[in-house]
Amino acid sequence: MLLKRIAPQLIALAALILLVTLVYPDFLDISFRDGRLVGPVIDVLKRGAPVALLAVGMTLVIATRGIDLSVGTVMAICGAVAAWAIASGWGLAPALLLALAAGAAAGLWNGLLVAVVGIQPFVATLILMTMGRGIAQLITEGRILTFNHPGFAFFGSGTVLGLPVPAWLWLLTGVGVALLMRRSALGMLIEATGINRRASALAGVNATVLLIAVYMASGLCAALAGIVVTADIRGADANNAGLWLELDAILAVVIGGNSLLGGRFSILAALLGALIIQTIDTGILLAGFPSEYNLVIKAALVLVILVLQSPRIAAEWRIWRESQRASREALAERSRT
């Protein structure tokens, strides 16, 4: 059941890895050094963290028929908040909590605009997308706010049981949220709201609160992603942190087979989508083509994957195969008579 749902993504990922291995044969090499695993695949797991984390929240938002364009800037805000708190000596736990609170607040803002004021999600989150980077720069005053705190840096480049901490973060967040959605009734209620908000509200679903909660979840995921990238470079880069990552996150969700029209969703598939995107990115870097080609290669690969995954193509392929078989059988029949 679950395997069937994520099969297209698994196949796409496998095919992609094969392709990358062709241009960079050592792609699958993993070695164990100084208590940690190293290799391109580990890099993918680590570097994919921001997009994967964003994709978790984005999946929920998209399931409600919304979209969150602000996650990239929310990353920058939360990174700036965390770096500011660390740099002014707040200590690790308060700094992290403050960053998460900033993410939740950003989500609350989006959620209120969407669910209460009734602005379309695209526009509501576009507003924060425009403003957010300004807010982040207000905190850092346009500088790269650096800090020296090994405990915080651990979230970017630390290792637990051989795996990088960012990889653990998205794995745990993803699996945790997926379990929460399916073990509680949240998943169904979110899907119902996304498919038909009016009917759900009439059936007693508290669609308003649910929508706000979903945007807050997205804000929290963005906060986590912001913490990862800030910890990674030991500094908050308000100008560039998370720049255009919202597009990658949305792409990941769609490659994961989730419909932008809301409804049925799969977080696991979205995570695979994020891995697919990161594999493309890392593959491009490893292959060593000139930078001018990066975008074209990425666009082409994404298009091919989407086309192959398109449900309509699948249906038509099935019909074509059946008609082929029918005509073959008819032919066999005729030759027999």
Add this chain to the structure above:
Amino acid sequence: MNTRALPLYATIVIFLLAYAICWLQFPAILSTRVIANLLTDNAYLGIVAVGMTLVILSGGIDLSVGSVIAFSGVFIAVLLRDSSLHPLVVFAMLLALTTAFGAAMGFLIHRLAMPAFIVTLAGMFLARGAAYMLSIDSVPITHPFYDMIQNAYWLMPGKGRLRLIGVLMLLIVLAGMIIAHKTRFGASVYALGGGEATARLMGVRQGRTTILVYAFSGCMAGLSGIVFSIYTGSGYSLATVGTELTAIAAVVIGGTLLTGGAGYMFGTLIGVLTMGLIQTYIVFDGTLSSWWTKIVIGVLLLVFILLQKGLLKLSQSRLAGGVS
């Protein structure tokens, strides 16, 4: 009275109000210079927003336009540099190319039943990537024809220069209004935006309409690219990053619903001018730091949208009250 035109009226009222407020603070804003600048500086945006409006009316979205504008500039500049073709020939080639590009995206969207957001996102990467591959340098355009167009303007009283590209933008908006509101194609676009399944049952040729809509948007993006190349006299692959979002914001401020099926082409013009007014106001003010600039733009966007919503609610309840 028809309630569907209310957002349009609200937009116009708010724009005039905003202009009046700006004028109180900076009287120079009412000079012909500023008004002409508003048209010239936003000509490329207005043109691309016309295409975007049609796409959004059909219930879709086109994220590729910013990249297509950049690609167009580079394409024109490189071709004029490396060949002896006349600019008009190059324009024709370019428009054919971008229209085909838009049509191809429309084809994928329809044929594969894939969301427009994603297909045009890939198109956005592709067009910018193609621009890089043509040239990563910025390429100046030096052609007598370009000089001629750039110097074609009407000097209004008060030293404002009404340039050709500004006039072209107004003409395109007019054409857009005719297409959207006065043709069967336009009616199909609205129908598609109202609901795909229903539109199909009503006899909309969904495939053809979708492809045409994106082809139109591609064509407008190409035209906007031409205007942009005239405006800047060069082609640059990093130009107009994020213009798609500005265009979408302008369309939305113009009162068009992002969910499709409702809106007016004229509103888009007002939306574009509103975006231009915000920029002008910030420059006139001149005291905002980089970060406050971003925050203020966001806040103003929000204020416009909230005002629009408020005005809409008010007049609707007024209307309902009047009936009872």
Add this chain to the structure above:
Amino acid sequence: MLLSIRSLTKTFPGTLALDGVDFDLAAGEVHALLGENGAGKSTLIKCLTGAYHRDGGTVALDGAQIAPRSTVEAQELGIGTVYQEVNLLPNLTVAQNLMFGREPRRFGLIDTRAMRAEAREMLRQYGLELDVDRDLGNYSVAIQQIIAIARAVALSGKVLILDEPTASLDAREVEMVFDVVRGLRERGLGIVFVSHFLDQVFELTDRVTVLRNGRKIVTERTADLDRMGLIEHMLGRALENEVEQQSAEGADTTHPDLLHFNGVGRRGVIEPFDLTIGQGEVVGLAGLLGSGRTESAELMFGIRPAQTGSIRDDKGPLDLKNPRAAIAAGFGFAPEDRKTDGIVADLSIRENIVLGLQARRGWARPIPRAEQNRLAEDYIKRLDIRTSGREKPVGDLSGGNQQKVVLARWLAMNPRFLILDEPTRGIDVGAHAEILRLIHDLTDAGMSVLVISSEIEELVAASDRVIVLRDRRHVAELSGSRVVPDTIMRAIAGGGAKGGEAA
């Protein structure tokens, strides 16, 4: 034959919707297409008009094979269709909807003035005078239905197909539509008519074809059939006491008061009204379309908060500020427009049924899967929901079966006061009787029910008391022996006011 269909076959994943169906339509006849919910009527029509791809079989129009790949092609062939759910565009004006695809043009551009005039002319035949420049969405389902019919009629050069066109119309409008259909028959069109109202079938049609489980059962002249025989063809069995007359014992039983609505109203929506609901009582709301029945119900369920008045039960005042508050107070509401307000199309039958229950329990306490399955199976059986399984998305069910799922959702919540707005719209005779019986069972168990229906017969059959509405005002209340079609009809028309006000 004008139109002849031979061994038409259509499968959906898990369902054989049409199984070698033959169907003939002669010029100048009205041909009824009947069958239970899910029998395949709508599917047959959609295969005919190119909305669906058929898997097998042939269709010939005027002797020539046709295979329209889209509804446009069907329209061009002279086949006009009203699909089951109103299929017009709420965001276009009435005129645009009516003239879509055939707009009059001048110099290549749409001639708005001519379009408006023509649209007005089209509606005049149906006695409808309305502002054709307003968006269609501003009008009620009923008016939209008439507009859809007008559009289809104008498009049908040879064949007109009407899939449950009268489901949301009242008697006066039905008669108007019938007049138009008869006129078209005179002109030699072939007309396919789908309905669950057998009276209308006998009144209007010349021949009848019955489908059951995707197979053709019989084609007969209407005059050669009687009601019982027809029902037997449809259900494959006889129906015990089809329409129960007013259960005589119920008439005199007194009902202790459960809810009081005092002066509840909202400006521009409905005049303030008083209403008392007794425990175990069925109250009917009667009135013409647009008289304010749905609006009354919406106020009572908190969908639109009341501006005036108060609501209380025996324990004290209730604050119904939104549907959730109403649900918490033990209310339920099955809305009239199932497509936009009722079903959650992509969710399964199971999920749709448990949705309300789950929302009330809160997200943190999921209903165990076994319990969900049990509930779903139970209601699928009790309401006879035709489906290949409980995990089928509700959107894939036939219209009537969707309605049953919405009902099941509310029944599962076991409210003390249930509002049913047009509960039997699009439901077949068998299920119709079943639902009436269900209402009686529920009230016997102490539930109070408010029924809104355009079918007077149904109101009479179900209700202990009937409130009549006119022009957004509660004008009469009939109870006891006066709950008969005649009195209600007169009260609706305004003639019965003298009798009504006294109640």
Add this chain to the structure above:
Amino acid sequence: EGETVGFAQIGSESGWRAAETTLTKQQAEERGIDLRFSDAQQKQENQIAAIRSFIAQGVDAILLAPVVATGWDSVLEEAQEAEIPVVLLDRQVDSSDELYLTAVGSNLVHEGEVAGEWLVNAVGDEECRIVELQGTTGSTPAIDRKTGFENAIEGHDNMEIVRSQTGDFTRAQGKEVMESFLQAENGGKDICALYAHNDDMAVGAIQAIKEAGLAPGEDILVVSIDAVPDIFKAMADGEANATVELTPNMAGPAFDVLEAYWADGTAPEKFIQTESRLFTQDDDPTGEYEARKGLGY
């Protein structure tokens, strides 16, 4: 004397640019100039619109940090017609030099050459495989700094750029791309030097090198451009080797020129080149860091 000057800045995409903005504002304040600031958010169209607005307001001079070299002719002509002098900051345009008063800036190609020459001297005759972190694809600094560096190492057959990718001028990308370089070049053991088009990318890359278990500054030489405070910290720690200064104080010389021009119409030279000074670990990095950290980088 209360002159009004409009400043059309590119944006605030990096610490260096923020510092330039800060210094310009400081300089204006010191001289009693009323500065109108406009942030174009990396868009030429916004800059053109801003200049037109400045003209409409009738400012006394315009400072322009052009986002790209081409496409300024017509707007500069308009300024000239309105008799408003324009001074270009830190980047050049390809318009005729009649159209602006002067340009203050460094020579971007030269910066690349200084960096390259340092590396040539530092490695001597040894075999050296270099990796390069480019700036944003298509941006002028990325193109020129690449060209300059290549000019410098030309003819030295022992030096070769083996990998070159864009790091978008950012720390995060610098780190990510460096990781892939290390991965692809035998865990970094085959790399002798890193050339980054700006310091931010170098700082990111230094972290990547450290995390790969190598010593930046020793195992892999690091040379970059800009001289922002953080690179001096890295140099003090021995993790970076050299940087080429691009001073953010472009406004000082610009205002000097303008004041002279306003006073008596003195026409300055058409290009005022700022010094592209090379800093190495021997140049008191700690002191340089302290001197710069308050400048708004």
